[in-house]
Amino acid sequence: MDAENEQQNQSSAGSAVSRRAVIGWAGAGVALGAAAVGSVAAATRQDDPAPAAAAAPTAAEVPFYGEHQAGIATPVQDRLHFAAFDVSERATKDALVKMLKEWTKAAAAMTGGREVGSGAATGLPEAPPDDTGEALGLPASRLTLTIGFGPGLFEKDGVDRFGLKAKRPEALIDLPTFKGDKLDPQRSGGDICVQACADDPQVAVHAIRNLARIGMGTVSIRWSQLGFGKTSSTTPDAQTPRNLMGFKDGTHNIAGTDDAKLGEHVWAAPGDGADWMTGGSYLVARRIRMHIETWDRTALKEQEDVFGRTKGEGAPYGKAKEHDAPDLKAMPAASHVALAHPDANGGLMILRRGFSFTDGTDGLGRLDAGLFFLAYQRDTRKAFVPLQQRLAGSDKLNEYIQHVGSAHFACPAGVRKPGEWWGQALFG
Numbered sequence: 001m002d003a004e005n006e007q008q009n010q011s012s013a014g015s016a017v018s019r020r021a022v023i024g025w026a027g028a029g030v031a032l033g034a035a036a037v038g039s040v041a042a043a044t045r046q047d048d049p050a051p052a053a054a055a056a057p058t059a060a061e062v063p064f065y066g067e068h069q070a071g072i073a074t075p076v077q078d079r080l081h082f083a084a085f086d087v088s089e090r091a092t093k094d095a096l097v098k099m100l101k102e103w104t105k106a107a108a109a110m111t112g113g114r115e116v117g118s119g120a121a122t123g124l125p126e127a128p129p130d131d132t133g134e135a136l137g138l139p140a141s142r143l144t145l146t147i148g149f150g151p152g153l154f155e156k157d158g159v160d161r162f163g164l165k166a167k168r169p170e171a172l173i174d175l176p177t178f179k180g181d182k183l184d185p186q187r188s189g190g191d192i193c194v195q196a197c198a199d200d201p202q203v204a205v206h207a208i209r210n211l212a213r214i215g216m217g218t219v220s221i222r223w224s225q226l227g228f229g230k231t232s233s234t235t236p237d238a239q240t241p242r243n244l245m246g247f248k249d250g251t252h253n254i255a256g257t258d259d260a261k262l263g264e265h266v267w268a269a270p271g272d273g274a275d276w277m278t279g280g281s282y283l284v285a286r287r288i289r290m291h292i293e294t295w296d297r298t299a300l301k302e303q304e305d306v307f308g309r310t311k312g313e314g315a316p317y318g319k320a321k322e323h324d325a326p327d328l329k330a331m332p333a334a335s336h337v338a339l340a341h342p343d344a345n346g347g348l349m350i351l352r353r354g355f356s357f358t359d360g361t362d363g364l365g366r367l368d369a370g371l372f373f374l375a376y377q378r379d380t381r382k383a384f385v386p387l388q389q390r391l392a393g394s395d396k397l398n399e400y401i402q403h404v405g406s407a408h409f410a411c412p413a414g415v416r417k418p419g420e421w422w423g424q425a426l427f428g
Contacts, residue, residue, distance in 0.1 A: 061140040064111045066414040068267065071144030072281055072351065072376050073256035075235045077197040080227030080355040081204040082285065082372065083212070084190025084407055085219040087153065093162045097427050099218045103147075103211055104421040110207050113140035116214075132213065134206050141200035145207055147422045148283050148409025152191040167426060169274040171282055171379045172410045179392040180402060187287055187405035190222045195283075195374070197353075201228070223405070225287065227355025227372045234351065240314060240322060244290055244356050244369055245400070247307050248314035251322055252342060254351045265349045265383070266376050276425035279413030281376040284384045287357075287405030290370035295400045306396045308335030334396045340387065350375040350383050370401065380408060 062070045087096060106116045117123075117130025154160070154168035177183070194211055198204040205226075212221055231243045232250030240248040254261045263269070268277045295303070300311065308331035309316055316326030316337060328338050342349050353376070358369040377383035392398070412425060 060142050061112055062142050062144050064108045064145075064415065065417055067416065068279055068281075069146045069411055069414045070111070071146035071195055071197055072266065072353075072411070073234055073254075073262055074144050074197075075142075075256060076230040076233050076353055077142050077144070078199045078228065078230060079197065079201040079204050080372065081196045081201075081208045081224065082227065082374075083194050083196075083208045083224040084150070084222045084285075085192045085194070085212075085215065086222045087161070087191045087219050088217065091218045093427070095218050096162060097423075099215050100423045100427070101421045102214050104415060106210055106214060107145040107207075107422070108415075108418070110135075110203075110210065111140060111143045111145060113138075113143075116210050132206065132209055134209075135203055138200060138203055141198040141203045143196065143198040143203050143207060145211075146195040146197075146283075146411060148193045148195075148411040149423065149426065150190050150192065150407065150409050152189065156191075162427075164426065167274060167276065169268075169277050169282075169410055171268075171273055171277075171381055172408065173381060173385075175284070175380075175406055175408050176385065176389075178388050178403065180398055181392075181406070182402055182404055183406050184404050187223045187225075188407055190407050190409075192219060193283070193285070193407065193409045201226070225357060225372050225405075226359075227357050229356040231354040231356055231371055232352035234353070236323075243354075243371055244292060245295055245303070247303075247309060247311060248322060249354070250352050251314065252349075254349055261349065262351075265378055266351050268378055272379065274410075277410055277412060280411050281351075281378065282380045283409045283411050284373075284375045284377075284380060285405070285407045285409070286373040286375075286403050288371040288373050289368065289402045289404045291366075291400050291402070292369055293366050298400075305332050305335060306400070308332060308337035332396065334394045336391075336395055336397045339391055339395050345387060345390070348383055348387060350377045350387065376411070 062074055064070060109116055115131040115136070120129045120131035120133030120136055123129055149172075151168065151172055151174055153162070154164045154172075194208060196204040196207040198207070208224065212219075229244075230241050232253050233241055234253060234256035236251070236253060236255050240251055243249045254265060256262075266281050268280050268282070270278050272278070304311055304317075308326070309322075313320070314322035315324060316331065318327045318330035319325075326337060326341060326343070328341060328344055331338050338344060353374040355372045355374075356369070357372050358367055360368055362368045375384055412423060415422060415424075
């Protein structure tokens with residue numbers, strides 16, 4: 001390629017990134033809030049090619065290797081593609097392990113801004129390429145890929161398919177049905193999940209697409225969810241994002257830099273249960289439908305009473321600024337903040353990484369829109385379950401929302417260095 005053509009191609013790639021940053025994917029709307037740019041420490045890459053220099057902050061790479069999986073305490077990106085997979089009934093343990101090893105190599109490449117395998121435009125002309133190609137020329141866009149294992153991987157319909165039943169963590173419970181749940185089985189559960197987060201939607205979609213391609217015959221996608229406009233932040237010093245109801249959310253979320261709180265509330269510790277989960281975390285994914293047409297006809301005062309915060313500043317009732325310590329007695333007892341705040345729950349905390357979604361209409365002229373809620377915790381039995389039971393019982397917000405999808409996954413510790421692979425401690 002001559003220098004002139006190379007310069008033209010680089011210019012075109014930059015324009016494509018800019019257009020996507022403005023447009024997003026169709027129907028997603030404008031992303032709410034700006035993702036903070038950051039990185040996490042990781043082990044030195046021993047056998048990976050040196051990554052290309054980032055052209056802009058949005059091109060930053062989040063290291064794949066490390067003590068914990070990226071995508072949990074990492075500064076929350078702008079876009080999400082979450083996929084839950086079922087393992088084929090015909091799949092063997094050897095086939096599953098082989099796939100996980102291939103997935104790990106592909107994940108390390110894609111999070112580093114590189115093509116999978118031999119790439120999208122090279123290799124044998126008579127064979128399909130190793131990479132699907134839609135991310136060619138795009139930067140890594142802070143892509144993170146986070147894997148989790150669901151209850152069905154350990155036992156399904158009473159069958160211990162892969163000899164893992166004895167390794168199922170006690171904390172990986174089958175979530176109870178909460179008051180008001182109207183769960184769609186086609187949007188719930190799954191044997192394995194992969195959470196892809198990035199600042200470019202095409203990069204996130206490309207990652208899930210390539211993992212699904214690699215896993216074909218061993219796994220298949222059970223359900224997936226696109227998300228935009230982060231609704232919670234792990235960088236609380238930055239602007240707090242807003243949800244589709246127009247309110248700031250996640251004011252008291254755990255900071256990704258707060259090692260003490262992460263250790264207390266997020267990371268599984270030695271002695272917590274299954275040894276292979278040490279350094280990992282438990283993920284609850286809930287698809288929450290918002291009845292936004294009803295909400296949009298609700299008076300401002302009622303909206304603020306529902307949350308217990310002002311809509312403009314986000315200040316708790318009786319206070320002036322968003323981050324002022326709330327006086328829970330100054331707000332309606334059934335308001336969301338009054339029920340969910342750590343001070344009302346014995347200090348209980350979860351790490352939230354939620355995203356907004358819009359998925360067309362429900363067939364009745366209403367938008368199928370809401371919050372895709374993602375929460376990480378050290379033990380779901382002691383965190384999400386008691387909190388959701390409290391909220392499901394009396395939260396004023398329940399008049400305007402409904403939980404329609406649910407899943408629970410055990411997310412192991414990070415891959416520490418090249419040559420190791422996702423799930424190695426579990427299958428080893």
